[in-house]
Amino acid sequence: MLTREKLIEKALLLLALSAIGSLALITIFIFLEGLPIILKTGVSHFIFGAHWAPTKGHFGILAMILSSLYVTLGALIFGVPLALACAIILAEFAPASLTKILKPTIELLAGIPSVVYGFLGVVLLVPLIRSYLGGPGLSLLAAAMILGIMILPTVISISIDAMNAVPALYREGSIALGATQWQTVRKLVLPAARSGIITAIILGMGRAIGETMAVIMVAGNALSIPTSILDSVRTLTANIALELGYASGAHREALFATGIVLFIIIMILNSAATLIAGRK
């Protein structure tokens, strides 16, 4: 009887290692496939080279790294103020009955597939940008706006949880001392919920930088370092997705190498989020 229980425990431990095991496998395979070409090209040539012509042996991904960063930054500029406003209203000001409906509604929207966001960008946003601001329409701006919308549910929902975790007693004390509701939020709730809110923003950033399908559809995918927000850009993720279908040999290895760079950026963001979340 005892041995059977022990056996079950061992089996469950094995199952429990599946997530970390998958993560390890992913890391190993991406690095095995991509690392040789980085070493052959040279790390600095690969990361700081601006010329990507994989069929001719040029593997520089600087333009894509910069594009990914700009697009992500743009997404934060559009998404974070909206998300924080929404979170503050829902956590602090709105009547409980309204929050009870709106919070789940927003969380449901996190499930809308990224291709749908990209499609809406193409049919609604891109023509607007093209006719009012000029340029091809498919642009850094379009990608940033779509990603800004896409990260809303993530950032809103985690920020609300962070603000709800601040004890009501603090607020009551502040209001009792004669502070207005906004003064209470600004001087007390926001600082107290800071680590949670920063975690929310970092997770949103990770979502934006790793997003592929929506970006491919609206960013234009041109291979150059963008000089204006109306320029067409190609992100790291788009580069992989666009060329994986037909790439072979060194070209394919270079796409896995692009994946390594993306993977490292995401892991740094995730660890930062975990560290900050764990600190409170």
Add this chain to the structure above:
Amino acid sequence: MRLDPLLTERLVKSLLWCLTGLTIFVLIFIITFISVKGLPQLSWTFLFHDIEDMGRSGGILPTLVSTLYLTLIALVVASPLGVGSAIYLTEYTLEGWVTRLIRFGAECLAGVPSIILGLFGFVLFVIKLNFGWSMLSGGLSLAIMILPTIIRTSEEALKAVPREYQDVCFSLGISKWQTITRVVLPCALPGIMTGIVLSIGRAIGETAVVLFTAGASLRTPTSLFDSGRSMAVHFYILAREGLSMPNAYGTAAILIISILLINITAYTLMTRFLQKYR
């Protein structure tokens, strides 16, 4: 000059309410727009006919079959792994470096972008294991994608079951495994189902992973080793290559509505479950 606090309060509140209104409007608009444009396209023929002329005409039956196939494989693989992990984490260990390592793995895995999972599935399942572009490769890759969700929700569900239940079982001399299978799991089942249902929603909407592991064949898959395109991939190809806007809207409407219904189901399950134990 200092602004009057009460005036600031009013100004800030109105601004925040406006921004909130805008956010909610954008999100609601997306669903309404797709439904209004897409629902009129739906018909018996559209749902239950083969794809014709690369998607310009005909229906989407093969994509429905592929989507079901992929989701089913992903669930069959990921559910035991995920629920097993959660049982181990909540019932068999004390907090320590092992649980921290397991949780860290699940959290990191949740953050891995879908294109990286696509790359991984492509090199391991499609090429190295020689499954080719197939339902099996796609389903296994999706399983890895949904594993963290299942682990996290199952863990929460198991934790919500009152400790007293187990104490009573142990005092009656029932073994640990029997306690788990007969008492704890049945109690936690609605919560666990929430995670599984949420995962179905994610698997249906995923594109990048499926595109590079299951391919985009137009035929209906009949075996594990057949390629096939999921609804999301079909929609992506229709939209990107401008093959047929009406069909793209129709496919998008089915995608969005099914995902919303699935997520609403998950949400209702979770609320009911939590109400029971709080």
